[in-house]
Amino acid sequence: MTAPARELRARRSCHAVPGSNPRFLEKAQGLASDQVFLDLEDSVAPVAKPGARKNIVEVLNTGDWAGRVRTVRVNDWTTRWTYQDVVEVVEGAGANLDCIMLPKVQSADHVKALDLLLTQIETTMGYDVGRIGIEAQIENALGLVNVDAIATASGRVETLIFGPADFMASINMKSLVVGEQPPGYDVGDAYHYILMRLLMAARAHDLQVIDGPYLQIKDLDGFRRVAGRSAALGFDGKWTLHPSQIEVANEVYSPRQEDYDHAENILDAYEYFTSEKGGATGAVMLGEEMIDEASRKMALVVSGKGRAAGMTRRSLWSPPS
Numbered sequence: 001m002t003a004p005a006r007e008l009r010a011r012r013s014c015h016a017v018p019g020s021n022p023r024f025l026e027k028a029q030g031l032a033s034d035q036v037f038l039d040l041e042d043s044v045a046p047v048a049k050p051g052a053r054k055n056i057v058e059v060l061n062t063g064d065w066a067g068r069v070r071t072v073r074v075n076d077w078t079t080r081w082t083y084q085d086v087v088e089v090v091e092g093a094g095a096n097l098d099c100i101m102l103p104k105v106q107s108a109d110h111v112k113a114l115d116l117l118l119t120q121i122e123t124t125m126g127y128d129v130g131r132i133g134i135e136a137q138i139e140n141a142l143g144l145v146n147v148d149a150i151a152t153a154s155g156r157v158e159t160l161i162f163g164p165a166d167f168m169a170s171i172n173m174k175s176l177v178v179g180e181q182p183p184g185y186d187v188g189d190a191y192h193y194i195l196m197r198l199l200m201a202a203r204a205h206d207l208q209v210i211d212g213p214y215l216q217i218k219d220l221d222g223f224r225r226v227a228g229r230s231a232a233l234g235f236d237g238k239w240t241l242h243p244s245q246i247e248v249a250n251e252v253y254s255p256r257q258e259d260y261d262h263a264e265n266i267l268d269a270y271e272y273f274t275s276e277k278g279g280a281t282g283a284v285m286l287g288e289e290m291i292d293e294a295s296r297k298m299a300l301v302v303s304g305k306g307r308a309a310g311m312t313r314r315s316l317w318s319p320p321s
């Protein structure tokens, strides 16, 4: 199947909502997160999964999600629930759903199996084939080792997501505090390799890359610190588990206003100076700064993130008169 080019969606804050909790499902509609993901996996007890599927279908079809990215996290393929999660949710609410999040992805086959199932349901239901995207959670060593094959297993893949809690358990990391450094590791960041590996795979294959949860929900400074690290590397967003984390994530993963303005100015100035009218030169001066094609590429990244976040420009460059 050749999938259409995927739309770039804002995902600075990806808010987790347990599918078994109607009150949270209702409340999530009024929050300022870029994305909601309605969960059928680890935040839902096994006996509550059938009821959670029904709640999710209902709330996707009748709720007001106001332009937010709507994702449902299903159970992983090693359980007995995945196929029923996908069939019930996509048949019931596929027209009001943007992506399926697949947890604990360990190989390209996991993604391919979901892609095939989605294609059958879309065809049967008369939906656009290939419209529903896949978000792949990488949560153990095997998933990380296979991440390039996972990233390219289907044209539906939109994001790679770090699952720190399961990852820490799977590699026997000596800590129970998700997102914080394990005691005894006193040099650098114990998660650096994992974050960088995911970032490289995502950028190599034009995907977004999302940091996972921070479980100390009352510690907003801790959330900001951990989010700030992945944002500094280039991550696109992070999960939020509590409404108070959303505002911080939206701020941390947006460009700073001055960087956004500067990026837009670089793009305008570069376009002008490389045109016939502006003298058709390659390396040009913007104020005191020399800019060239590489500056344009960096500016495109910052302006793309700012535009996706709905930022407004506060300073305007104009050509010399």
Ligand code: GLV
Pocket: 103, 137, 139, 162, 163, 164, 165, 166, 167, 212, 213
């Ligand atoms: C999320 O699913 C995690 O395991 O951290």
Ligand code: MG
Pocket: 042, 103, 139, 163, 165, 166
């Ligand atoms: Mg997990």
